[in-house]
Every structure is written in C-alpha cells, then in structure tokens.
Amino acid sequence: MDILEKCRPWTEEHLRRTGRDCYFRTIGDTFDGTEAEFEGRRVIIAASHDYLGLSADPRVREAAVAAVRRFGTSLGGSRAGSGTLELHEELESRLAEFMGQEAAAVLPSGYQANLMLAPLLTDSDVVFSDFFNHVSLGEAVALGRAKERKFLHGNLDHLEELLQASDDTGIDGGKIIFTDGVFSAEGDLCDLPGLMKLADSYRARVVVDSSHDLGVLGQTGAGAGEHFGLRPDLVTSALSKSLASVGGVIAGPADVIRYLRFHARTAMFTAAASPANVAAALAALTILQAEPQRRIRVLDLAERLHNGLRALGFDTGASVTPVVPVLVTGRERCLRMWQELCTAGVFTAPMVHPIVRAGREVLRVTLTAAHTDAQLEQVLIAFEHVGRNAGVIPRSAPGSHTPVRIAHPGEAPLSGPDNVRLVP
CATH class of the missing domain: 3.40.640.10 (Type I PLP-dependent aspartate aminotransferase-like (Major domain))
Known part of the structure; x- marks a missing residue:
C-alpha cells in the first residue's frame, strides 16, 4: 500500500466540508498589532497571544x-x-x-x-x-x-x-x-x-x-x-x-x-x-x-471582556486570565459563528475537537494591551449581533451574571472556576 494514500481525501473540498478551511487562513497587512486586512476587509485581531502588544512596538x-x-x-x-x-x-x-x-x-x-x-x-x-x-x-x-x-x-x-x-x-x-x-x-x-x-x-x-x-x-x-x-x-x-x-x-x-x-x-x-x-x-x-502598566492594561481589558460577554449571556468558563474562551457548543455552529464574526470585523480563534472535548467547542478571544477601549466595544457589539443570530445567547440580555475577577499586580491570587480570591 502507498504510504501517501491516506492523504488523497484531503482535498480543498474536504477542508471546506469539515470546517477545517478556517485554519491556515492568510491575513494581509497588519496595523499596530491590533488589526489586519483579511479577505478584503479590515478586522480586529482578537486571536493573538501578543498579550503586552509589543510585537509592533x-x-x-x-x-x-x-x-x-x-x-x-x-x-x-x-x-x-x-x-x-x-x-x-x-x-x-x-x-x-x-x-x-x-x-x-x-x-x-x-x-x-x-x-x-x-x-x-x-x-x-x-x-x-x-x-x-x-x-x-x-x-x-x-x-x-x-x-x-x-x-x-x-x-x-x-x-x-x-x-x-x-x-x-x-x-x-x-x-x-x-x-x-x-x-x-x-x-x-x-x-x-x-x-x-x-x-x-x-x-x-x-x-x-x-x-x-x-x-x-x-x-x-x-x-x-x-x-x-x-x-x-x-x-x-x-x-x-x-x-x-x-x-x-x-x-x-x-x-x-x-x-x-x-x-x-x-x-x-x-x-x-x-x-x-x-x-x-x-x-x-x-x-x-x-512598563508594568502594560500588564495592568491587558488584565483590565480581559476582565471587561469577560464580564461584557457574560452580561450578554455568553459562558466564558473557568478562565480568570486574558485567555477568554467563549463556549459555542457544536462544531458546525462554532465554525459558522467564527466566519460570521469575521464578516462582522472580528477575527477570533475557533477551538474544536480534538483541540477541546467534543461538546465544549469555544471561540478563544484574546485582546492585547495595545487594543483600545473602542476596539473592545466593537468586539462586544459583534459578539452580541452574531451570538443572537446564532442562538448562542438569548434575544435580550439576562438580568444578572456571575462576574469574573482577575487579580492585578499586588492583589491576592485567584484560584479555580469560582474566581475566589485566596489569602496569600
């Protein structure tokens, strides 16, 4: 048997049919490390781990x-x-x-x-x-x-x-x-x-x-x-x-x-x-x-992003860090929502099986210290619009939500899914 035979089914059509075509996508010019050209439109990059926003410094x-x-x-x-x-x-x-x-x-x-x-x-x-x-x-x-x-x-x-x-x-x-x-x-x-x-x-x-x-x-x-x-x-x-x-x-x-x-x-x-x-x-x-203010900035943006998404009805799991996983159950729904967010001007990272457990698909969202307050608001607006159309969140925001509290420098550390502060 030809050892390369297993590769034959992996056509571009196979990638489209299985949703894998959302990976290895090409972005064009980048702007201040926070935005980029993507398929003819300018999008906010909310999928980078350049947490302190230094790659464009x-x-x-x-x-x-x-x-x-x-x-x-x-x-x-x-x-x-x-x-x-x-x-x-x-x-x-x-x-x-x-x-x-x-x-x-x-x-x-x-x-x-x-x-x-x-x-x-x-x-x-x-x-x-x-x-x-x-x-x-x-x-x-x-x-x-x-x-x-x-x-x-x-x-x-x-x-x-x-x-x-x-x-x-x-x-x-x-x-x-x-x-x-x-x-x-x-x-x-x-x-x-x-x-x-x-x-x-x-x-x-x-x-x-x-x-x-x-x-x-x-x-x-x-x-x-x-x-x-x-x-x-x-x-x-x-x-x-x-x-x-x-x-x-x-x-x-x-x-x-x-x-x-x-x-x-x-x-x-x-x-x-x-x-x-x-x-x-x-x-x-x-x-x-x-410049410790960069660290303070990214933690502040992360907390506001977590709580802004939760206020809309999204589930961001047990995260207490700038890695914000938005639960979008179902592989097809997650990948479709990723594409719709791109159309709305926000580039996120889709995480499906085998990266995560089946049934725990997420869109991973990360902002950096270089993102502006206006860009944070744009991300939340896009998630609200796309999330409601996809049926991931209710048509109207829930009356309450459990807030995430992220520890800033000098504050007590956090532990676990309940976001409880520990006494050092």
Whole structure:
C-alpha cells in the first residue's frame, strides 16, 4: 500500500466540508498589532497571544533590525557548534533572573523548549500530566522513555490517587508532574499550590509551562510561580506571547540546564534561535519590566471582556486570565459563528475537537494591551449581533451574571472556576 494514500481525501473540498478551511487562513497587512486586512476587509485581531502588544512596538522592531544588520539573518549552525552569541547568553541570564531560576536555555521555539525535557525521563520514571496540557509536553513524554499517567483536568484527588498507586507498585523511579500554568484553550489557572503540596508529599518534581502566564501574571509578570509565591522545579515558556518574538526557554537549576544542553537532541541538533528573534525578546523583556502598566492594561481589558460577554449571556468558563474562551457548543455552529464574526470585523480563534472535548467547542478571544477601549466595544457589539443570530445567547440580555475577577499586580491570587480570591 502507498504510504501517501491516506492523504488523497484531503482535498480543498474536504477542508471546506469539515470546517477545517478556517485554519491556515492568510491575513494581509497588519496595523499596530491590533488589526489586519483579511479577505478584503479590515478586522480586529482578537486571536493573538501578543498579550503586552509589543510585537509592533518600534523599540522591539528596531532591536530586531539592528541585530540583523550586525549578525545577519541566521547563524548557520546549532548552539553547540557555531551558533552561540553573547546575545543568546544575555537573554538566558536575564530570563533566568526574571523567572526566579538559576539558569536558562533559549531554543528556537516554545515547542522545542518542552521537548528539551525528554532526556530527564527514563524507563523507570513516571510522568503525571494534566489532561489539558499543551501537546508539546505530551510529545516530550513520547520522546522520553517514562510511563505517563494522565489525571483529570485540575483534579488533585485523581492526581493523588495516581501518585499513591505509583508508590504502591514499589518501582524505585523518579516522579514528575507536568502542568500548564494557564491552559491555552480553557484559560484557567493551574492550582500550583496544590500540585506542589502533593509533589512534596510524594517526592515528585514539578514542571510548569508558563507560555500563557509569563509576562502577564505575578507582581512583576514572572508568571504562575510568582503569582502564587512559589518556585517550581523547572519552568518552560514560549517567547512568542508576551515577549513578542519567536523562541522558547527552559529555566531551572544550573546543573539541570547544563545537563539538558548536552543531552537534549532538540538543543544539540537544531539551528540556533535567530539574532533578530533573540534581540526582539531582549527588548520586549526590558519594556515588560519597565512598563508594568502594560500588564495592568491587558488584565483590565480581559476582565471587561469577560464580564461584557457574560452580561450578554455568553459562558466564558473557568478562565480568570486574558485567555477568554467563549463556549459555542457544536462544531458546525462554532465554525459558522467564527466566519460570521469575521464578516462582522472580528477575527477570533475557533477551538474544536480534538483541540477541546467534543461538546465544549469555544471561540478563544484574546485582546492585547495595545487594543483600545473602542476596539473592545466593537468586539462586544459583534459578539452580541452574531451570538443572537446564532442562538448562542438569548434575544435580550439576562438580568444578572456571575462576574469574573482577575487579580492585578499586588492583589491576592485567584484560584479555580469560582474566581475566589485566596489569602496569600
């Protein structure tokens, strides 16, 4: 049998019929990082993870341009060979300090940063993974040789059952818990205090993927660990969100990072992150630390977006973060509503199975610190019009709704679907 035969049915008609043609769509010129040309109209981009609105900042752009002028577009080799610049080491040093860790390694993508975990996993080890973790964490387990035990999303009782069962087997291996800090589809925050308490009880380590919370949560924006006043054993993150670049980082104890540099194939056998991307991330980090008002702005917009949508009758789930998942049950309805929102001038991100569970389809909406109040109002108006026509919300707004409260810097952290503030 021809190994390529499975690809034959994937015609453009198949993509249209199954709704997959809403992905890999081309946008044209962008404007201030908040709007873009899309299929002949100008739309508000409400699907970007450029949370602090720095990708279009002139200072970040100029840093990238200056790096290209000085170093060229590529280093032509891996970090282990000819691809390490002082620029890389400066970014690693600053990120380690910012993330509250001893050392850090920068990779060309956040996906690769998570794959760098694979050498830690041997055939006698067990990984305990939240069901909703980013797929790249699962790929790290697949690359390693450890056993994987998945626990129900956010369910610490189930996790403890699995940890206890692992102890009962008598296998003398290591245990490690993988979790997202903020879950990318649902927008909810992990219960890091609970996870680390269980880790202490069962002699396990904890890894947090902070791609969606680095730069956003915590007193200085250092992410979920700082948000809860805790330091996980290892933290990974993409640089393509709040740091307005492309790349990834893994941070932790110096000996662990040193070991991974020499054992992780994703680090040894891939070209170094480009000078432009590294310089852009460095500039974004400097601005992030110097301008906390950006973090305050994106959190304020997120809270207003959550509550504006809820006031209309939409369900934004358990999210207490700038990732706003609008529940639109049913694959066809979700994809149709996405298209109608585009027509109304708002570009969102449709999330259907297998990205999310069947029956829990969402339109993921994210605003950045660069969006204006007027753009927020336009998004709410479009959702009201399209949501009512689609029958997702009632013709008239409900009399009341449960408000979302997002913690700003200096406020007590949040936990769980009830959006209850914890006393630190």
